[in-house]
Amino acid sequence: MFGIRVLIYLIGIGLVIWILVRLAKSPRVEQKTRAKVDDMVRCARCGTFIPRNEALQEGDRYYCCSRHRNEDR
Ligand SMILES: [Zn+2]
Missing domain, CATH: 1.20.5 (Single alpha-helices involved in coiled-coils or other helix-helix interfaces)
Incomplete structure (x- = not known):
């Protein structure tokens, strides 16, 4: 047992x-x-997916480059 x-x-x-x-x-x-x-975020201007650490953050929005960030203001 x-x-x-x-x-x-x-x-x-x-x-x-x-x-x-x-x-x-x-x-x-x-x-x-x-x-x-x-970790991929979308550019609020052109919709391109970019890694979060490479994206430019503006408030709760992300951008692929400073040009798109400035254009979307
Ligand atoms: Zn963009």
């Missing part, structure tokens, strides 16, 4: 670890891709 319990216990732990590893591996890739998409 004791041996079977230990075996079931070990299988249970193994399953939990396997599920955790699978959960930890796959969504991380998805999150990275989603974060990349989220």
